[in-house]
Amino acid sequence: MQARVRIQTEDFDLSAEVATLRAGDLRVGAVCSFVGTVRDRHAHLERGSPVTQGEVQSLELEHYPGMTEKAIEAMVDAAIERFDIYAARVVHRVGLLLPTDQIVLVAVSSAHRGESFAACEFLMDYLKTQAPFWKKEVTPEGARWVDARVSDDAALARWGLSISNR
Numbered sequence: 001m002q003a004r005v006r007i008q009t010e011d012f013d014l015s016a017e018v019a020t021l022r023a024g025d026l027r028v029g030a031v032c033s034f035v036g037t038v039r040d041r042h043a044h045l046e047r048g049s050p051v052t053q054g055e056v057q058s059l060e061l062e063h064y065p066g067m068t069e070k071a072i073e074a075m076v077d078a079a080i081e082r083f084d085i086y087a088a089r090v091v092h093r094v095g096l097l098l099p100t101d102q103i104v105l106v107a108v109s110s111a112h113r114g115e116s117f118a119a120c121e122f123l124m125d126y127l128k129t130q131a132p133f134w135k136k137e138v139t140p141e142g143a144r145w146v147d148a149r150v151s152d153d154a155a156l157a158r159w160g161l162s163i164s165n166r
Contacts, residue, residue: 002020002089004073004076004087004088004089004090005069005072005073005076005089005090005091005092006089006090006091006092007063007065007068007069007072007093008091008092008093008094009093009094009095010093011093011101011102012091012093012102012105014033014035014105014107017033017089017091017105018031018033018107020089021087021089021107021108021109022087022109025086025087025109027086027111028109028110028111029111029112029113030109030110030111030112030113030115030116031107031108031109031116032107032108032113032116032117032119033105033106033107033120034104034105034106034107035102035104035105036102036103036104036105036124037100037101037103038056038059038097038098038099038100038101038103039056039099039100040055040056040099055139055140056099056137056138056139057098057099057138057139057140058096058097058098058099058137058138059096059097059098059103059135059136059137059138059146060095060096060097060135060136060138061092061093061094061095061097061103061133061134061135062094062133062134062136063092063094063132063133063134064132067132068092068131068132068133071130071132072090072127072131075090075123075126075127075130075131076088076090076123078122078126079119079122079123079126082119082122082159083108083110083115083118083119083122084110084111084115085108085109085110085115085119086109086110086111087108087109088106088107088108088109088119088123089105089106089107089108090104090105090106090123090127091104091105092104092105092127092131092133094133104124104127106120106123106124106127107120108120108123125156125158125159126156126159126161129156130156
């Protein structure tokens, strides 16, 4: 049986992860997934004119091995209790990442799409606020640690959870 949660430095393959999630489970009628990528949150795109250089040059993620996996496993357990889903997978990368690199995958299977969509969104909101990761952004001005945002806490609160990171 594949692990529900993996923390790794190497990239992941969405197709392979989804295939593993649903392998042999004839009940699955829906799989929803979210793939987050490293972006330059300072860059602004106008339709038809992609930004070729932004301010974020890299993002470095750190974690506590063992503790991080345990915390995310608890999040997956909470999603399974809350939603009518069959399985969930979370793959999160750590180490040095560059703009456009994949950083996180959340994939959820269920009988119907509504539960999968909701559980996927719940897990991402939970991950953004509660997963023990530390992010350092490198820009032309230097490196700085990225703080949790108020909007992330608000996203978690809509699930009836009010756990602040500040």
